[in-house]
Amino acid sequence: MGRKATTLLPKYSRMLTDVGENLRLARLRRRLSAQQVADRSGISRSTLQNVEKGSPSVSMGNLLQVLVVLGLEKDFSKLGAA
Numbered sequence: 001m002g003r004k005a006t007t008l009l010p011k012y013s014r015m016l017t018d019v020g021e022n023l024r025l026a027r028l029r030r031r032l033s034a035q036q037v038a039d040r041s042g043i044s045r046s047t048l049q050n051v052e053k054g055s056p057s058v059s060m061g062n063l064l065q066v067l068v069v070l071g072l073e074k075d076f077s078k079l080g081a082a
Contacts, residue, residue, distance in 0.1 A: 005057075006056040006057055008056055013054070013056070015054075016054035016055070016056055017053070017054035018054070019054055020051060020052045020053050020054030020055075021052070021054070023051060023052055023066060023067075023070065023072075024052040026070045026072065027052075027070060030070065030071075032069075032070075034048055034049070034052075037066060037069050037070070040069045041062070041065035041066050041068070041069050042065060043062050043065060043066075047062055048066065051063060051066050063076075064076055
């Protein structure tokens, strides 16, 4: 049985796209290649591409791994803060 596609409202889809773009820009500012970040994160390059595209199918674990490599893991803990 295949995976069910995650469907988001356009507003939330755009939010994910913005997060992915910000991660891509952070990677480029650090002068790291996509392959370097993927290797250090323990994910495939195609998964990193999905993270940077803001794909809703990317796991939170993969997102956290990329944040750690980019030195942005402190931002992850702010997600659920009330």
